[in-house]
Amino acid sequence: MRDGRWREAALDWELLLLLRPDNKEYEENLAITRNSAHNAATALLASAVEARRQGDIDRAATLYLRALNVEPQNTTAAQALRQLEQERPRNNGLLQPPKANAPDKLRANTSDASPVATASTAERMELEPGIMLYNQGDFEGSIQMLQEYLQRAPQSEQARKTLGDAYLALGNKRLQEGRKEEALVNLEKARKLQGKRPNPELSRAIQSARKQLGDDYYQQGLRVQRTNLNEAVRLFQKALEYDPGNTQVTTRLQQTRKMQENLDSIQGGEDKR
Amino acid sequence: MRSLAATFLHDPERYWELADFNGTTSAEPGKLLVIPLQPMNPLGIFRDGYQTVPILCYHRFGTRDGKMVVTPDAFAAQVEFLARNDYRVIRLPDLLKFLSGERPLPRRAVVLTFDDGYASVYQYAYPLLKQHGFPATVFLYTDFVGAKDALTWKQMEEMVASGLIDIQGHSKTHTNLSYRLPDEDDKHYRARLDTEVRVPRDLLKSRLHQPAYSFAYPYGDANTIVVERLARADYQLGVTVHPGANAFFSYPLTLRRSMIFGDDDIDAFKGKLQVFRQLDLQ
Secondary structure (H helix, E strand, O other): OOOOOHHHHHHHHHHHHHHOOOOHHHHHHHHHHHHHHHHHHHHHHHHHHHHHHOOOHHHHHHHHHHHHHHOOOOHHHHHHHHHHHHHHHHHHOOOEOOEOOOOHHHOOOOOOOOHHHHHHHHHHHHHHHHHHHHHOOOHHHHHHHHHHHHHHOOOOHHHHHHHHHHHHHHHHHHHHOOOHHHHHHHHHHHHHHHOOOOOHHHHHHHHHHHHHHHHHHHHHHHHHOOOOHHHHHHHHHHHHHHOOOOHHHHHHHHHHHHHHHHHHHHHHHHHHO | OHHHHHHHOOOHHHHHHHHHHHOOOOOOOOOOOOOOOOOOOOOOEEOOEEEOEEEEEEOEEOOOOOOOEEOHHHHHHHHHHHHHOOOEEOOHHHHHHHHOOOOOOOOOEEEEEEEEOEHHHHHHHHHHHHHHOOOEEEEEOHHHOOOOOEOOHHHHHHHHHOOOEEEEEOOOOOOOOOEOOOOOOHHHHHHHHHHHHHHHHHHHHHHHOOOOOEEEOHHHOOEHHHHHHHHHOOOOEEEOOOOOEEOOOOOHHHEOOEEOOOOOOHHHHHHOOOOEEEOOOO
């Protein structure tokens, strides 16, 4: 009981009491242990409610779980966890609003005739791996399968759309991992697949990734400028490839080139001597 | 242990509750054995973490190459692994009771499911399941029946009669229910969803006398409206293909499932058997 393992302690007292039902000490210790466990669970619940109020869902969930570890029959904690989890799919993107524009090939057949379903079965079997992998979060696997499928069936709108979604998802994942150049490559592939219906959010993500990359190269250029002007020029040029409108980088690049020219002319003069 | 469970818990299959509680697989003369008449830890919470239940998703079996095709040898090795390593294959209704807090589950509980209704499930998987006594659920999309590769009603009747296999719905047409059709308004979209959910339910009830309580979303994809329609049709469980395992507090209508692919070796398979989530709960 001393190290807070009230559940185990309560069980031990309960078993002892079963063996020695007349033992008052066992009975009292069982009551004290259960009371302590309940108090501890109540305190944990209060902390969980506060964490939830502050929006810290993970911490709230852990506190509810700790309350259940102390008091396994605590229905308040159990229900609260279920409620949190029910809210999570919406937060994690597991449940989204309906997506628009299913392709004609997979149009639902609401009659009971099976020929249409049979006709789409072959396509479904071929397409399914790529779509399932996407839904499993294996975006690279999905991309590979869908690319292979599109080589055989280039007209498949469903494949094209899912491939675009997979590139977008992979791009976002790479951004979160800090792999910005890879992210941009995938995001731009996603945009190419969108065709005539550009997604404004995707365009913004691409723009943001470009700016971030531009800034990264700019900062790298600033760091090396003192010791290696050529390298700094290269990095500033790289920054402008990603963010061509950045006047700060343009100015810095011009200054650095000027410095390089001056240095070259000084060194050239010294060589002549 | 089974006879003790039959006597005191009224179900010999609950023998594992005695075994797990006492940390032994048999009752020994002269040794104290505790029989918990009520579940001591129905939600699977421990001081170092909590129980999770993986639902494994298969599609078809065979020898041809393909991500969704598992070879019979691979499946045999996988079920053998489960049997030899004390994994307990349970039914979806048992999982439902765990989610509601009604009944605990054995540690290392796992659910086996097969999507679409391929005849290769009957040909290759079913004999192995029978050999090991492993229950499983087939999620059938009803428009598939009659196709060359699909289970026949006769095969399904046989599997259901064995008591091991449960046939549940996977929509009517296997269309991705998360997508609206072009120019489809709310009213027609909902009506279409109702058909996709209702037709398999009614057909499985009439042909196989299987009450419908669970549904596998086509392509593992769902949205808020699909889930809402499922709930309205009185389904209690919905399974996706979002990978991972399920704790007691998982939302029953969007349960996670891990797909088993044709190129998964035994290590990849083991990696999907997530039966416990470590977390310091002291």
